[in-house]
Amino acid sequence: MLTSNLKILGIVIVVCAFCYGNAVRFRKVGDLGLVMDLIEHQYVDQSKAEDLYNAAMKGMIDSLDPYSGYVPPSSIVSFRSVLEQEFGGLGVSLDGPPRRDRFTVVSALFDSPAYRAGVKPGDVILEVDGQKVDGIAFEQLTSKLRGKEGTKVQLLLKRGDDAEPFAVDVTRGIIEVESVLGDQRKEDGSWDYRMLADSSIAYLRIELFGEKTHEELRKAIQSLDGISGLIIDLRDNSGGLLESAITVCDYFLDEGVIVETKGRQASDRETFHAKPGVLVPNDIPIIVLVNQYSASASEIMAACLQDNGRAKVVGMRTFGKGSVQNVIPLDGGRAALRLTTAYYFPPSGKMIHRRKGAPEEEVWGVVPDSGCEIDIDTTQFEAVIERFRQRSDPINYLKPAESDAPAVERDPTLSTDPQLKKALELLQAAKASA
Numbered sequence: 257m258l259t260s261n262l263k264i265l266g267i268v269i270v271v272c273a274f275c276y277g278n279a280v281r282f283r284k285v286g287d288l289g290l291v292m293d294l295i296e297h298q299y300v301d302q303s304k305a306e307d308l309y310n311a312a313m314k315g316m317i318d319s320l321d322p323y324s325g326y327v328p329p330s331s332i333v334s335f336r337s338v339l340e341q342e343f344g345g346l347g348v349s350l351d352g353p354p355r356r357d358r359f360t361v362v363s364a365l366f367d368s369p370a371y372r373a374g375v376k377p378g379d380v381i382l383e384v385d386g387q388k389v390d391g392i393a394f395e396q397l398t399s400k401l402r403g404k405e406g407t408k409v410q411l412l413l414k415r416g417d418d419a420e421p422f423a424v425d426v427t428r429g430i431i432e433v434e435s436v437l438g439d440q441r442k443e444d445g446s447w448d449y450r451m452l453a454d455s456s457i458a459y460l461r462i463e464l465f466g467e468k469t470h471e472e473l474r475k476a477i478q479s480l481d482g483i484s485g486l487i488i489d490l491r492d493n494s495g496g497l498l499e500s501a502i503t504v505c506d507y508f509l510d511e512g513v514i515v516e517t518k519g520r521q522a523s524d525r526e527t528f529h530a531k532p533g534v535l536v537p538n539d540i541p542i543i544v545l546v547n548q549y550s551a552s553a554s555e556i557m558a559a560c561l562q563d564n565g566r567a568k569v570v571g572m573r574t575f576g577k578g579s580v581q582n583v584i585p586l587d588g589g590r591a592a593l594r595l596t597t598a599y600y601f602p603p604s605g606k607m608i609h610r611r612k613g614a615p616e617e618e619v620w621g622v623v624p625d626s627g628c629e630i631d632i633d634t635t636q637f638e639a640v641i642e643r644f645r646q647r648s649d650p651i652n653y654l655k656p657a658e659s660d661a662p663a664v665e666r667d668p669t670l671s672t673d674p675q676l677k678k679a680l681e682l683l684q685a686a687k688a689s690a
Contacts, residue, residue, distance in 0.1 A: 313593075320596065323579055327592040345402040345431045346370040346409070349648065350381075352394055358382075359389055359397055361413075362649050365431065365445060373426045375413070377651045382421055383412035403428050436472040437461040440647040440654065448653075449476050453663035453670055455656050456482070457683050461489040461644075462504075465496030465553040470503040477507070477535045484690075485683030486536060487676070488557075489545045491571065491640075495552025498580055498600070502528050505560045507535040508542065512564045512603060515556050517580055519598030524580075530564075541686045542567035543679040546622060547637075551575035558622045559602030568682065570628040571675045576610030576621040628682070630675045639672040 296305050313326040347368020352359040361379040364371040381389055384400045401409065407428050414421045438447030439459040451457045458480050462469065495501075498517075505514045509530035516527045536542065544558045544567045555574045561567035580598040585591075599609050602622075610620035623629070632640070646652050647669070657666055663680055664670050670677045 317593065317595075321579070323577065323581055323594070324596045325594045327594060329587065329590045332589075332591055344405045344407075344428050346375075346426050346428060347431045348375060348401070350394070350397070351645070352397070359394075362645070365434075367445075368431060369426050369429045371445065373424050375411070375424065375426070376415065377649050378415065380414040381411055382414055383410075385410050386412075405430050432468070433466070434472070435463045435466050435469040436476050437463060437648070438476070440652070441650045443650050443653050445650055447476075449480055450483075450656075451487075451667070451680065452654055452656055453667035453680060454684060456484040456687065457487065457680065458483045458485070459487045459489065461491075462493055462554070462557075464493060465500035465504065465557075467497065467500065469496070469500045470507075473504055473507065474535060483540060484687040486540060486542045487545060487679045487683070488542060488567070489676070490550045490554040490558055491545050491547040491675070492549045493551070493554035494549065494575075495554055495577065498553060498556070501553035501556045505557050506530050508561060508566050509564055510534055510538070514560050514603075516601045516605075517598040518601065519580070521597070524598040538566075541683055543682055544569045545675055545679055546571045546574050546624070547632075547675070548572050549575060550622070551577040552579075555608055555622050556600060556602070559604070559606075559608060562622065562625070563603035568625045568628055569622060570624055570630060570679045570682070572629065572631055573623050574608075574621040576608060576614075578607065578609030578620075628678065630678050632674060636672075636674065640675070643669050643672050 295308055296303055310326070310328045313328075317324050317326045347365040348370045349362040349365070350359055351362045359381045361370075361375055361377055361381065364375045364377065381397070383389060384397070387400075389397050389400075403409065405428055408425055409428065410423055410425050412421050412423050434447075438449040438461070439451045440448050442448050449458050449460060451459050458477075460473065460476055462473070498515075502514050510532055512530050514528045514530055518525050542561065544561055546554065546558050546569055550558065550571075551574065555577065558567075558569050558574065562569045578599050578601070579596045580600055581594045582597045584593040584595060586593055599607075602608060607619055608621060610618075614620055654667075663684070664677070670680070
């Protein structure tokens with residue numbers, strides 16, 4: 257009887273402790289709700305409950321770290337479209353002020369709604385659905401062009417300086433965002449993954465790590481044969497999905513650690529290993545290009561291949577974002593919480609994450625291999641961006657020349673990208689000594 261009473265007493269104590277903890281927690285939640293209600297009904301200026309809620313969420317989460325964040329209902333669609341790599345739209349790449357005087361079509365994705373409607377690179381957009389676009393922000397224009405699949409939009413275009421404007425109706429479709437690009441876009445809108453400067457060397461630029469990146473990369477690699485080297489360009493890649501980066505790394509490794517995550521919870525501590533089998537034979541050398549804007553998932557890949565001895569890293573020290581964010585749906589999926597739950601560590605165990613206020617001399621980020629650090633200034637950086645923008649436009653496609661001339665003669669634009677030029681030189685040297 258005494259034992260039974262003690263068990264009951266123990267259960268009561270546990271339940272009471274649990275209830276007390278919840279009472280303390282929910283009292284604060286109740287106070288938050290009370291403050292929102294007071295502001296909504298008694299503040300001198302009228303306020304909306306939804307605006308107050310969004311502000312409270314944002315303020316609370318912004319106090320944590322720069323990478324945690326609240327995604328409100330107004331931003332959830334664009335947030336998802338980045339990682340899912342698709343949205344409803346026309347399939348055009350645009351440029352505008354300050355680089356151009358007017359909004360101009362740089363390229364129409366092959367077989368996209370715009371491509372099928374006859375929109376061509378160089379077309380200037382004057383109006384969208386009868387509304388002039390001069391003077392509006394770039395984001396406003398892209399918002400006008402995006403929309404539900406199957407809906408129509410009318411564009412007023414001007415082609416050539418002396419031509420008369422003409423209208424074209426385009427039916428929006430699901431646009432798949434490319435995340436794996438090549439050296440230059442061909443005349444048909446597809447990518448040429450062989451370098452113009454040396455067709456025996458492949459060039460793959462990964463823009464982000466989304467849900468479809470690993471499949472895009474697999475197809476690109478499988479389209480290549482007889483290559484002597486591979487350049488993987490991760491410059492300006494701000495990251496993406498951890499799972500995508502792990503899958504991509506596994507394409508190049510037979511064995512070894514890819515990355516390790518460490519968080520407060522046991523579920524956030526995990527080591528990911530490569531599985532047997534590779535897409536690129538181990539005897540083909542690889543160069544990974546990075547810069548100060550390569551972050552998160554791109555740092556995972558660069559460090560993984562570097563630490564496993566599978567690739568050399570060329571460029572500049574990376575950004576230093578070594579934290580993992582979980583995306584947690586809120587409000588029935590109409591909003592989301594992006595919460596930092598762990599740090600990640602490469603096979604070497606070095607700290608990738610740059611903590612707030614960390615000086616330059618501390619260990620963080622991914623550092624290029626010895627002799628492979630190529631710093632560029634702002635002017636050179638802008639030239640690199642402009643070079644790639646030009647090569648993304650099929651109207652500028654240059655067919656490979658049948659020549660034994662040096663790389664910079666076959667592709668003069670290499671002189672504007674010293675980091676890419678260095679990567680190419682390293683691979684050509686490896687080919688010569690093989």
